[in-house]
Amino acid sequence: MVAFTTFFSLALLAPLLASGLVLKRSGCNISNMQIPNLPQALTAPTAKGSFVGIAIGTQNYTCTSTGTYTNVGALAELFDISCLINTPLFGILPDIAIAAWEAAPPAVSAPEMISTLHLFSGPVILGQHYYVTNPITGSGINPKWDFTSQGADAGNPNAFVVASKINSTTALTGSKDIDWVFLKSLTGSLAQEVYRTDTRLGQPPATVLHAWPGSPEIVVKYAAKYWGFGGSV
Ligand SMILES: *[C@@H]1O[C@H](CO)[C@@H](O)[C@H](O)[C@H]1NC(C)=O
Ligand SMILES: *[C@@H]1O[C@H](CO)[C@@H](O)[C@H](O)[C@H]1NC(C)=O
Ligand SMILES: *[C@@H]1O[C@H](CO)[C@@H](O)[C@H](O)[C@H]1NC(C)=O
Numbered sequence: 001m002v003a004f005t006t007f008f009s010l011a012l013l014a015p016l017l018a019s020g021l022v023l024k025r026s027g028c029n030i031s032n033m034q035i036p037n038l039p040q041a042l043t044a045p046t047a048k049g050s051f052v053g054i055a056i057g058t059q060n061y062t063c064t065s066t067g068t069y070t071n072v073g074a075l076a077e078l079f080d081i082s083c084l085i086n087t088p089l090f091g092i093l094p095d096i097a098i099a100a101w102e103a104a105p106p107a108v109s110a111p112e113m114i115s116t117l118h119l120f121s122g123p124v125i126l127g128q129h130y131y132v133t134n135p136i137t138g139s140g141i142n143p144k145w146d147f148t149s150q151g152a153d154a155g156n157p158n159a160f161v162v163a164s165k166i167n168s169t170t171a172l173t174g175s176k177d178i179d180w181v182f183l184k185s186l187t188g189s190l191a192q193e194v195y196r197t198d199t200r201l202g203q204p205p206a207t208v209l210h211a212w213p214g215s216p217e218i219v220v221k222y223a224a225k226y227w228g229f230g231g232s233v
Helices: 001-019 089-103 110-117
Strands: 048-062 067-081 125-134 141-146 160-169 180-187 193-201 218-229
Touching: 001 160, 048 089, 048 110, 048 125, 067 110, 067 141, 067 218, 089 218
Parallel strands: none
Antiparallel strands: 048 067, 048 218, 067 125, 125 141, 141 160, 160 180, 180 193, 193 218
């Protein structure tokens, strides 16, 4: 954990601090931000930027009755990268993040990683990404970005968005990385439009081994950038 922490802080945190990141949701003004290399398959944003973060976490899968893995949620922590948008670091952040995350021992969870980082600086955390029951239909699960408990929006009960997928497309880096996705808000004020881009890993194994319908979920580490537009918090 110590070696990992050192690596992570050198690799990711030091440049974040060097960039002058401050301790609020968007350390830098991202109202005019645009997503580089947005594939045509994803509808372009129509509103002003409200957050941009790099996420480190896991995609969860279960075994289906046909012997394949199906996605059943995710859990990730988001760091503010608003101040890095116009720096050379911005493009390689996902590679740095996934390398550090892959190097972390299995016992180190994303939330633990974040709390470890507090030793080095104040929080650069935006919040958490996970899945909840669809708030409209009451069935199925939808992704949520929840900034209500950390960062600048801590304590604001509206600082979240639960969204529904509109378009997705194979990652520009290839299908070894999970799809890039465009989603629209169902509930919450954090953003009206959400994007997942610059994904790294997160795909399940091609074949199901040592698992069966009803066996425990498997979790696969991934990194991605998440972008929010049109927030009103
Ligand atoms: C952020 O930038 C936009 C566009 O340049 C500007 O209109 C807005 O006033 C800025 N917001 C803040 C809080 O500085
Ligand atoms: C994205 O999905 C929406 C809703 O299904 C669809 O109307 C739109 O054409 C899609 N965009 C692209 C670029 O395929
Ligand atoms: C996904 O996996 C994480 C880590 O095991 C777990 O905390 C979380 O509850 C899981 N979420 C879902 C929707 O299965």
